[in-house]
Amino acid sequence: MAQPGDPVDWQDGQSLSECMIYMLEKEIMCDVTFRVGTEQSIIKAHKYMLASRSPVFYTMFEGSCPEKGEIIVPDINPDIFKALLKCIYSDKLEVALENISEALYVAEKYMVSTMKKECTSLLSSSAETSNAPVVFNIASHFHLESLKAKSLMHIQNNAVECLTAPNAMKISKENIEAILKLDSMSCSETNTCRFLIMWLSHQCEVQGKTASGENMREVIGSLLYLVRFPFVNKVYFAKEIAHSGLLTWEEVVSVFSSHYGRKNEFFTGSVRHSRVFNQHYTVLRHRNILRDWTPYTDVINYDALQIKVNKNIELKSVILYGPDGDVSSSDENLTVNILNNSGNEIFSQKYESCTERRELQTLNLSEPIELDSNKYFTIILVGLKFQAHYGTKCKPEYKIDDIIVTFHNSPNCNTTTKVEQGQIAGIEFNV
Structure with a gap:
């Protein structure tokens, strides 16, 4: 209801929402009364506006059994109910983060999509x-x-x-x-x-x-x-x-x-990684893949390559070149060793190579390895005995997004694998 002293030109030059909010706050021509919260605070509004934005209010007022008289709303805080009304009248939500849960409850209860959207937007920010x-x-x-x-x-x-x-x-x-x-x-x-x-x-x-x-x-x-x-x-x-x-x-x-090496009987024995890696990358270093890589027969072959990445990474897989012909069962077993920047072995895994001819094959590491940025680590393929594919015109540096992967010759290598050519096709890692 309008009060003495209220401006007489509150409609002039105002937007629709501004006029509607004014009528709500001044209780001008309100035709529905709510008693809200445990104290049953009186809050008035307009059926037309509520029904236009909420299917629940529409059913409440125009359904087969429309509400008569004052409507009791015991489960909602009066301030949140007022925020609901203002959102219905203006498409704007005025509520603090600590009250968002109550606001979402109200938005869902009365199926006010605009209010729910505003709540989720605030939560997202x-x-x-x-x-x-x-x-x-x-x-x-x-x-x-x-x-x-x-x-x-x-x-x-x-x-x-x-x-x-x-x-x-x-x-x-x-x-x-x-x-x-x-x-x-x-x-x-x-x-x-x-x-x-x-x-x-x-x-x-x-x-x-x-x-x-x-x-x-x-x-x-x-x-x-x-x-x-x-x-x-x-x-x-x-x-x-x-x-x-x-x-x-x-x-x-x-x-x-x-703490002294005995397996724990109750709690998991795997460490929770202290770094979090979200983005996955696959890096292949070759430009061409050829056939007929023949390993030495009089020594154990150590195909080795040094690699560094300009970001902390979680190494997931080593990508190897596959066989170029038939592989006997005695020649299948390979070992992949990984050394850290100090030359200490930090990983070793036996690998049964694919017996089918293929250019590339991936060795998924049994445990991801966390490696520091800008420090070389070494991948060593131990014991290659079969004729294999290999890479040529290999790139010494690989760039993608803001990731830079650098390859370097390794002193651990006793074959002709090096930056320009040879074994060890690439790596898969998370950043």
Whole structure:
């Protein structure tokens, strides 16, 4: 209802949405009244506007059993309900990130697509910030899969920043599981463990329990086995975990034993990579592939090549040249060794080569290898005995996007494999 002193020209020169918002706020010609929230706050609006933007409101007012009188809305905060009305009247959403979950609930309840779109837009703008845990939680709850993936990726790439943020304590148990299942995270296992202890302490507090190891174990349940305790800092484990009651005595002994080479009986034995690699690249160094590469017969052949990449990489595969003829069973077995920049062997894998003639064949490494940027590593193909394909006019440098891969002759080589020609066709890696 218009009040004394209100301007008489509120329609003049104003946009449609500005006029409608004015009528809403001043309750001009409102024809429906809501009692909202636990306090039943009175909020008035216009049936016409609500029905025009929401199929739920349309059915409420024009369906077979239309609502009469005041409408009770007990499950929505009055401020969020007002934000819903303003969005319906103006296509603009005024809500803070901490209230987005309530806003999305309202948008879905009344099927207001514009409001849901605005909510997801705000979440998207926060998905790659320290608020990623909040976005991850909300996106998971409302099944917004692309936002869920985007925010989880940011947590993965910025684990220290995200997992130490106060809002990380509100992550749901379901989402804690998703984080603990990651094989790569940009923080140490010790930091991951610290975060989990903080989260469990908060959960105990919320449930009115003391934050004892036993209560924490009850809260986390079987997800405890996703923590890679054998790779937690030994001093931290001994001082903070071993006697806390979080683990059984058998589990504690098993972790201590794993520090001295014994296989752990309870927790995974594979390290969680501290770097996160998202983009996959395949690099082939040759311009031509020819036949009739004949290995030496009086010595063990070591076809070797040095390689460096200007980015930290996760080496996934070594691409080799395939046989150029029949291969006897005694000649099938090859070994691929990888040396680091200091010349120390960091990987060795036996490989049964393909017996069918083919130009290229890929050896997928049993474990990805993290390699530092701008440092040469060496790939050695040991024991080639059969006639094979080989590359010529090979490129000493390969560029794609901002990635530069450089090839260099290796002193470990005793064949004619070198930068310009020979064995070792390329590599596959993630950056």
